[in-house]
Amino acid sequence: MALVKSLTFQLPDWMFSKLDLTSARHSDDARMALAIEIAELNVGNGGGPFGAVVFDAESGLPVGLGCNLVVAQGCSLLHAEIVAVALAQAAVGSFTLGHGAYELVASSEPCVQCLGAVHWSGVRRLVCGAPVAAAQAAGFDEGPRAVDWTEQLELRGIQVELNVMAASAARVLQRYQSQGGLLYNARPSIASRSR
Numbered sequence: 001m002a003l004v005k006s007l008t009f010q011l012p013d014w015m016f017s018k019l020d021l022t023s024a025r026h027s028d029d030a031r032m033a034l035a036i037e038i039a040e041l042n043v044g045n046g047g048g049p050f051g052a053v054v055f056d057a058e059s060g061l062p063v064g065l066g067c068n069l070v071v072a073q074g075c076s077l078l079h080a081e082i083v084a085v086a087l088a089q090a091a092v093g094s095f096t097l098g099h100g101a102y103e104l105v106a107s108s109e110p111c112v113q114c115l116g117a118v119h120w121s122g123v124r125r126l127v128c129g130a131p132v133a134a135a136q137a138a139g140f141d142e143g144p145r146a147v148d149w150t151e152q153l154e155l156r157g158i159q160v161e162l163n164v165m166a167a168s169a170a171r172v173l174q175r176y177q178s179q180g181g182l183l184y185n186a187r188p189s190i191a192s193r194s195r
């Protein structure tokens with residue numbers, strides 16, 4: 001097979017037609033509501049049940065949007081958090097979000113990949129919806145995170161807020177599971193039990 005020279009990905013059009021992206025959101029709940037709405041719409045459009053948004057903490061406006069694009073784009077890296085961080089960095093024109101007061105709001109706690117990405121992203125704050133137990137109950141494998149992962153983020157100046165609108169966020173995962181949604185974990189033995 002031929003080697004590939006470049007890769008692009010793009011958000012689905014509904015992200016820009018169905019969501020309120022212009023209202024300032026000044027609370028964790030208001031910001032999480034957008035991440036959960038993205039997760040719900042992504043499921044409704046054939047994607048995975050995860051949404052994430054990078055917000056400018058001061059203006060309350062979104063800077064980068066993310067939904068899970070793993071299946072749509074055929075790339076295991078494209079979790080919602082990765083997509084949101086990458087597009088936010090593209091929007092600000094830098095490899096880091098450390099020059100402003102940016103925060104990542106995600107509908108679920110980060111998996112081991114996204115946790116690593118948060119460390120290098122430059123965000124000042126991570127806000128999570130559904131607890132990891134909810135993602136695991138739906139069949140998703142979050143990987144071997146350190147037990148003190150929140151402390152490790154805090155040590156590096158990244159505040160962490162867990163369980164924001166957790167019940168609403170978990171409902172999206174439960175609905176996805178009850179629909180027999182595809183699981184795209186690292187290990188085929190887990191993925192194969194998805195149907």
Ligand SMILES: [Zn+2]
Pocket residue numbers: 079080081110111112113114115
């Ligand atoms: Zn992830």
